[in-house]
Amino acid sequence: MRAHIQSLPGSKIREVANAALGRNDVLAFWFGEGDEVTPAFITEAAVQSLRSGETFYTHNLGLPELRTAIALEMTRRHRTAVASDPINADRIAVTSGGVNALMLAAQALIDPGARVVAVTPVWPNLTAQPWIMGAQLHCVSLTPTAGAWELDMDQLLDAITGQTQVLIVNAPNNPTGWTLSVDEQRILLEHCRRTGTWIVADEVYESLYYESTVNGCAPSFLDQATPDDRLVVVQSFSKSFLMTGYRLGWLVLPTAMSASMGNLIEFNTSCASVFTQRAGLAALARADEVTPRVVAHLKLCRDTLVDALLPIDGIELARPRGGMYAFFHLPGHPDSLQTAKRLVAEAGLGLAPGEAFSPQAQGWLRWCFSSQDPARLLDGVERLRGWLARSL
Amino acid sequence: MRAHIQSLPGSKIREVANAALGRNDVLAFWFGEGDEVTPAFITEAAVQSLRSGETFYTHNLGLPELRTAIALEMTRRHRTAVASDPINADRIAVTSGGVNALMLAAQALIDPGARVVAVTPVWPNLTAQPWIMGAQLHCVSLTPTAGAWELDMDQLLDAITGQTQVLIVNAPNNPTGWTLSVDEQRILLEHCRRTGTWIVADEVYESLYYESTVNGCAPSFLDQATPDDRLVVVQSFSKSFLMTGYRLGWLVLPTAMSASMGNLIEFNTSCASVFTQRAGLAALARADEVTPRVVAHLKLCRDTLVDALLPIDGIELARPRGGMYAFFHLPGHPDSLQTAKRLVAEAGLGLAPGEAFSPQAQGWLRWCFSSQDPARLLDGVERLRGWLARSL
Numbered sequence: 012m013r014a015h016i017q018s019l020p021g022s023k024i025r026e027v028a029n030a031a032l033g034r035n036d037v038l039a040f041w042f043g044e045g046d047e048v049t050p051a052f053i054t055e056a057a058v059q060s061l062r063s064g065e066t067f068y069t070h071n072l073g074l075p076e077l078r079t080a081i082a083l084e085m086t087r088r089h090r091t092a093v094a095s096d097p098i099n100a101d102r103i104a105v106t107s108g109g110v111n112a113l114m115l116a117a118q119a120l121i122d123p124g125a126r127v128v129a130v131t132p133v134w135p136n137l138t139a140q141p142w143i144m145g146a147q148l149h150c151v152s153l154t155p156t157a158g159a160w161e162l163d164m165d166q167l168l169d170a171i172t173g174q175t176q177v178l179i180v181n182a183p184n185n186p187t188g189w190t191l192s193v194d195e196q197r198i199l200l201e202h203c204r205r206t207g208t209w210i211v212a213d214e215v216y217e218s219l220y221y222e223s224t225v226n227g228c229a230p231s232f233l234d235q236a237t238p239d240d241r242l243v244v245v246q247s248f249s250k251s252f253l254m255t256g257y258r259l260g261w262l263v264l265p266t267a268m269s270a271s272m273g274n275l276i277e278f279n280t281s282c283a284s285v286f287t288q289r290a291g292l293a294a295l296a297r298a299d300e301v302t303p304r305v306v307a308h309l310k311l312c313r314d315t316l317v318d319a320l321l322p323i324d325g326i327e328l329a330r331p332r333g334g335m336y337a338f339f340h341l342p343g344h345p346d347s348l349q350t351a352k353r354l355v356a357e358a359g360l361g362l363a364p365g366e367a368f369s370p371q372a373q374g375w376l377r378w379c380f381s382s383q384d385p386a387r388l389l390d391g392v393e394r395l396r397g398w399l400a401r402s403l
Numbered sequence: 404m405r406a407h408i409q410s411l412p413g414s415k416i417r418e419v420a421n422a423a424l425g426r427n428d429v430l431a432f433w434f435g436e437g438d439e440v441t442p443a444f445i446t447e448a449a450v451q452s453l454r455s456g457e458t459f460y461t462h463n464l465g466l467p468e469l470r471t472a473i474a475l476e477m478t479r480r481h482r483t484a485v486a487s488d489p490i491n492a493d494r495i496a497v498t499s500g501g502v503n504a505l506m507l508a509a510q511a512l513i514d515p516g517a518r519v520v521a522v523t524p525v526w527p528n529l530t531a532q533p534w535i536m537g538a539q540l541h542c543v544s545l546t547p548t549a550g551a552w553e554l555d556m557d558q559l560l561d562a563i564t565g566q567t568q569v570l571i572v573n574a575p576n577n578p579t580g581w582t583l584s585v586d587e588q589r590i591l592l593e594h595c596r597r598t599g600t601w602i603v604a605d606e607v608y609e610s611l612y613y614e615s616t617v618n619g620c621a622p623s624f625l626d627q628a629t630p631d632d633r634l635v636v637v638q639s640f641s642k643s644f645l646m647t648g649y650r651l652g653w654l655v656l657p658t659a660m661s662a663s664m665g666n667l668i669e670f671n672t673s674c675a676s677v678f679t680q681r682a683g684l685a686a687l688a689r690a691d692e693v694t695p696r697v698v699a700h701l702k703l704c705r706d707t708l709v710d711a712l713l714p715i716d717g718i719e720l721a722r723p724r725g726g727m728y729a730f731f732h733l734p735g736h737p738d739s740l741q742t743a744k745r746l747v748a749e750a751g752l753g754l755a756p757g758e759a760f761s762p763q764a765q766g767w768l769r770w771c772f773s774s775q776d777p778a779r780l781l782d783g784v785e786r787l788r789g790w791l792a793r794s795l
Contacts (some may be wrong), residue, residue, distance in 0.1 A: 012660055016511050019666045048456035057448050057678075063470045064440035066648035107499055107650070119408050123537045125517030126754045139670045145515045145537065188488045205529050209404075243531075256458035258499070258676050268404055274411050280672070286449075287676070 013373035014173050018243035019139055023367035025122040025380045027351040031361060034124040035175070038391045039361035041351075042136075043335065044183060044255045045381035048291075050301055051254065053391045055336055060286035068281060073261070074106025076286045080295045081105070081261050083174040085246075088217075088226045089233035094236055101148070102264050103290060109215045109247030114140050114209045116243045116262065117177075125176040128208075130167065132338075132368035132375075134185045137213060149175075152361075152371040153189055158327035158339065160187035164195060166248045171199075172300035173206045181213035183220060183229050186338045186368050188331020190220075193230045209241040217259070218251040218302050220312045220333040227303075229333045232363040239265055250335065251302045258292050259283055309335055310381040311386060319392040320378075323399065338365070339398075345374045360391050409563045411531060415759035419743040431753035433517050433743075435526075435577060435727065437773030439683075441627075445644065448685035451680035460673060463665040465497025465653070466680045472687045473497070473653050475647060477638075479610075480618045481625035488630055490517045490721060497549045497590055497680060501607045501639030501652035506532050507667050508635045508654065508752045509569075513538045517568040520600075522559065524552070524730075524760035524767075526577045529605060533571070537770050544763040550731065551721035552579040552644055556587060563591075565598045573605035575612060575621050577768040578760050580723020582612075585622045592634070594628055601633040607652070612725040613702045614759045619695075621725045626667075631657055642727065643694045644686040647737040651675055651683050702726055704772040711784040715791065716728045729756070729770045733791075737766045750790035752783050 024041050031037045036384050072120065082100040090097060106112040113136065120125060123145035129138050129148045151167045153160035170180055170272045178199070182191040191199075203210050212232045220229040223284075236242045245262035264272055276282065294301065314338050325342035344350040347364035354360040365375025382388055416433050423429040441447075464470065473494040480535075482489060498504040505528065513519060514536035521530050523542045533540050543559045545552035563570055570591070572584040595602050604624045612621040628634045639652035656664055668674065686693065709722045709727050717734035738743040738754035746752040757767025774780055 012511055012663060013514050016663050016667065019663065019670075021662065021666060022669060022744075042460065049458040053452045054458065058452055060447055061446045066441040066446065066646065068434065068436055068647050077737065107672050114671050118535055119404055122405050122407065138668050139666070141673065143510055143667070143670060254458065255460050256676055256678070258672060258674070270413065271404060271408050271411065274531070275408065275414060275535070277414060278528050278535060279506050280499050280650060282650070284648055284679070286648070292683055309792075325442065 024363045030352045030355045033228055034271040037359045040379045041361045041363045046255050047383050049253050051358055053290045053294045057286045057290040065285040069285050071282055072278040077288045078103040084295055088228050091234045093235045102266055104262040105283050106260045107283050108258040110136050112245045112260045112262045117144050118275055120177050120209050126174050126196035127178040128170050128175050129176045130146050132372040133181050137179050158187045168202050171208055175208045177209045179211045183333025186336045187333045189334050190229050196232050211243050213245045215247040216334045222332050248291050255333040257287050259287050309382050314384050315385040316380045316388045335381045340375050346376055359393040360394040404792055416755045421745045422744045429590045429751045429753050433753045433755045439645050441645050441777050445682045445686045448684040449678045450778055452681035456675040463668040463674055469684050470495040480620050480622050481623050483626045485627045493661055494658055496654040497675050498652045499675050500650040502528050504637045504652045504654045509536050510600050510667055512569050519569045520562050520564050520567050520570040522532040523574050524764040529571050539540025550719040552581045560594050569601045571603045578728045580726050582621050582724050586626050597741040603635050605637045607639040614724050640683050647728045649679050651679050657732045704777050707777040708772045708780045729774045733765050739766055750786040752786040
């Protein structure tokens with residue numbers, strides 16, 4: 012086996028979760044997933060497709076009607092005065108989940124030895140994928156400031172040179188909640204046009220945004236890009252439609268890239284299942300019945316959790332503008348993996364350790380606040396408080 | 404985009420199929436897929452899982468109960484006097500289809516610049532994947548002999564040196580129907596032990612085998628390997644259970660590789676959908692109701708087609724021992740892509756061009772004989788005969 016692959020670290024989040032195996036008294040907030048099943052009308056679309064015999068291969072790039080529906084939705088979200096072209100269906104590739112979309116982007120764009128810049132802390136999959144493709148990875152860390160994580164734009168621009176093949180950025184960010192501003196996206200887009208650098212933008216949390224905006228979304232590179240920019244945007248049905256288990260996502264590509272992406276999908280998964288794609292079609296057709304409710308509830312969860320955490324003595328935490336995580340620094344507990352394991356063992360509380368997302372996030376903890384019952388979050392905070400009092 | 408990826412050729416099979424767009428009078432035998440929907444009891448297992456709310460992430464390596472069921476099935480098939488250990492569940496990884504299993508194997512085993520040997524003609528995905536990973540690919544061609552394709556073992560052994568990281572071999576073979584013998588597998592296994600070469604064995608057609616055997620399967624490397632051999636076997640639910648559209652497969656790995664494979668699955672697709680895995684469990688639980696019937700029918704289809712083709716003047720064709728393809732040489736028609744397109748346009752017959760599988764198969768055509776109604780195959784042969792008569 013490749014030494015390169017053997018050296019890939021296992022998931023530190025899973026390491027914490029494994030510490031709870033056999034226990035059913037742990038309040039788990041470690042994974043990036045809520046506890047609400049997929050809405051029945053979405054599931055029934057998959058059921059109907061299955062029972063009608065849609066159990067064959069389909070197009071590599073996805074069902075034409077789903078590509079069209081996604082294109083319309085992305086045009087609704089991201090057609091602006093600057094990006095005035097509609098987003099056409101031939102720029103859409105349907106993928107087997109958001110992470111599959113990211114891996115396909117990595118295969119398409121990253122040569123062995125290529126220089127890749129990633130903004131961290133970030134979901135570890137985004138830095139593992141360039142590693143698998145043999146990239147030379149350069150991480151630029153956000154800086155924690157009063158509980159929030161902020162971008163030093165000059166540092167990032169210095170890192171992106173004419174030798175940088177790809178910039179990987181996830182905003183709204185998992186785990187920090189950091190979000191790129193419109194101005195920052197414009198600066199990055201213009202800079203990467205000059206350096207010839209591709210931008211892979213993981214924007215799967217764009218709809219889980221709690222500020223007031225025209226389109227209900229966080230700022231997106233698509234709001235400012237042309238169809239020919241070196242920009243690949245990754246999206247997913249998982250979070251906004253409560254469809255994590257369906258493994259369905261999509262890519263928005265420059266038109267010229269679609270044919271090659273179809274080839275790559277052929278060589279990776281052939282296609283997403285038709286019945287899964289039918290579920291995606293149903294979700295988009297009635298998006299108004301799902302996403303706004305999900306976002307309103309997540310906002311309540313966020314505020315419930317953050318308001319309960321903030322009074323804890325010494326805690327550093329900012330209210331995230333987007334995403335579904337509270338990311339906080341706990342004073343006096345510098346080893347976040349050990350802390351997370353102790354919280355499981357000694358308090359029955361399951362959180363993700365900050366070091367899973369970057370070395371700079373050592374001492375931080377991630378709390379997924381997507382919970383049908385917000386009282387679970389308060390129970391969790393009480394467990395944290397009790398543990399902190401006992402471990403002084 | 405990587406020049407490397409842009410240079411990946413599009414599917415020549417799809418190029419032929421595209422030539423038929425807008426026509427509904429074409430008898431299509433180009434894809435490796437039958438025309439029978441998945442058995443209802445399998446589909447209903449997926450339906451029940453969906454409706455019971457199994458719409459969340461699951462283990463990277465698959466549901467423990469599915470890994471166990473697969474391990475039992477693989478032990479039943481491949482435990483022999485030589486390979487006397489049972490195949491344990493910790494050696495099984497559930498994947499999003501057979502092609503996904505192959506790509507995961509490529510990521511795990513192929514370093515940039517590594518020397519990889521592949522036996523051709525072969526399904527083009529098997530040679531595209533090492534290319535994507537930046538391998539230096541060396542193809543060893545089978546030799547056509549009276550319509551059959553045969554392996555020159557000395558030539559293959561010469562190609563596999565101490566510098567060869569991976570050998571990729573698909574037997575029973577798509578497209579030729581060529582099958583490795585027990586002795587040939589032993590020789591290759593022993594040779595690769597000496598050179599330190601990994602064997603990636605695509606054995607997805609092992610159950611579609613028409614000779615009489617103890618286990619109902621074609622010879623498998625697993626019949627002779629130890630759990631520690633550098634052997635990765637790729638399997639799929641697609642063909643033996645009529646489940647192409649489910650995108651569900653598996654890998655049999657050396658035990659020491661499983662943890663890293665779990666990481667790679669996390670970074671590629673996270674997991675296969677739980678409801679899809681439930682369908683796989685149902686399929687394995689009642690395999691006796693599906694696979695034997697499928698194989699008996701395919702044998703009838705094979706014989707129907709081969710017996711109808713053989714009398715055609717000058718045709719070179721051998722009756723395949725395994726798989727679901729008749730692969731034949733048509734005299735006087737050296738350009739198989741052009742021939743396949745002409746057959747679509749002028750005869751309403753859809754076949755796959757040999758050159759899609761290797762340059763050596765130029766002038767050959769692949770006919771997938773998986774057809775619910777064998778009379779369709781005879782209709783196709785009549786169209787071929789008529790076209791040949793007209794194009795003399």
